[in-house]
Amino acid sequence: MTTLPLNCNNCGAPLPVPESTRYLTCQFCHTQLEVVRDGNAAFTKVLDALQERTEQISADVRRLELKNELLTLEHNWDRESERLKLRNKHGGTYEPSAALAVFVIAVGIVMGVGMGTYFSPLFGFLALVVGVASGIHQLMAASAFDAASKRYQQRKQQLQREINELT
CATH class of the missing domain: 1.10.287 (Helix Hairpins)
Structure with missing residues (x-):
């Protein structure tokens, strides 16, 4: 199984992610992330709606x-x-x-x-x-x-x- 070497878009922690993964949670800061693939590039994006909802629930x-x-x-x-x-x-x-x-x-x-x-x-x-x-x-x-x-x-x-x- 091949992995993508990605970084958390929130804290910058390295995240080895299987190629088929679309959503994940950073094991360091617990931020909900989406794996975005754009041509030859792959990166993570914080799921804002989920993050905002989590913050609202926390409040x-x-x-x-x-x-x-x-x-x-x-x-x-x-x-x-x-x-x-x-x-x-x-x-x-x-x-x-x-x-x-x-x-x-x-x-x-x-x-x-x-x-x-x-x-x-x-x-x-x-x-x-x-x-x-x-x-x-x-x-x-x-x-x-x-x-x-x-x-x-x-x-x-x-x-x-x-x-x-x-x-």
Whole structure:
């Protein structure tokens, strides 16, 4: 069996091709090629339609992967945000906020001073400690929630930007 010494029209790799072959795939770059014979000359030609369709399918697959990643990100954020939220005495959840933390600390200080003045200083000290500790806990929770929310928003924007670039 005789072969034609051809080169890939896409990457230039040498391709020994049997004379009867009309279509082939480059074993190096995986480009779909057509063997064109013109008189005494033979050469390869990239199958544009197939190449374009392959690129389109590849872009579609990438877009679907990104959309799936976006859905996964949103699902994970729903779970994480619920975990980071604080619970009230009735079991409901709320987003922690720094403003509420400052308010709780201020109320704890006022109650501590007030109770210490009108009641036993021990009660005042306990009210002060409980108020400040609750406020600090609220402040730390707000900080963790805000940081996680910022990471989520940045990743979501990045994924949406990548999806839009493929459209």
